[in-house]
Amino acid sequence: MHTEPASRFVIAVFDEWQTLHAAIEDLNLHGIAPRGAVLFARDDPPGAAHPPSEEIISCFLAQTTELPFLAAKQRVRCTAGTLANDLAERAERGARRLAAALAAWVSREHANALQSHIDKGRLVLWFELAQPQDLDVVCGRLVQTSPHVVGMCGIAARA
Numbered sequence: 001m002h003t004e005p006a007s008r009f010v011i012a013v014f015d016e017w018q019t020l021h022a023a024i025e026d027l028n029l030h031g032i033a034p035r036g037a038v039l040f041a042r043d044d045p046p047g048a049a050h051p052p053s054e055e056i057i058s059c060f061l062a063q064t065t066e067l068p069f070l071a072a073k074q075r076v077r078c079t080a081g082t083l084a085n086d087l088a089e090r091a092e093r094g095a096r097r098l099a100a101a102l103a104a105w106v107s108r109e110h111a112n113a114l115q116s117h118i119d120k121g122r123l124v125l126w127f128e129l130a131q132p133q134d135l136d137v138v139c140g141r142l143v144q145t146s147p148h149v150v151g152m153c154g155i156a157a158r159a
Contacts, residue, residue: 007082008129008139009036011106013117013148017044020123023145026106027127036128037079039098039114042121058081069090069098083126110151119146 014020024034063080067089077097078084090101099115101107106114114124127142129135142150 008135009126009134010129010135010142011114011151012083012125012127012142012146013114014123014125014146017123017147019145019147020125023125023142024069026141026145027138030141032134032138033130034127036131037081037083037123038075039078039126040122041076041118041125067098069081069096069101106151122148 012023014023018040026129055119064077065084065088067076067078067084067087069076069087078087086096087101090104095101097115098112098118102111102114104151117124125142127138129138137148
């Protein structure tokens, strides 16, 4: 039986759009193009705090999907794409909380921590590794720029 390769993600949490922008700019300066998704439950505009970064982050936030999970104050949103689709599918299959859906890819403790960050209005970046050799640079740079969590997960590709 042939299994599709998993996409590997580095997960980092940021307090503000500005620090998320700075992290993505930093990776871009190291020759690593932004790929992945952002999960969030806030309605302040991403470009307001730091307009020069708008083009860099727009690939993440050009389109977002509202997910049917409850957060403390807002609905959870995710960059449109594979992660958003998989999370919405998990909600349709009965996951009532974001943490329950995320537990398919990360430990229950990590999923609960990510839910807590979202509930507090923080931004969760799921940065997709385009190439395995990018792992050291991406992890190293995100550990320096993210004040909270940096972790990893894999999501199986679909046929």
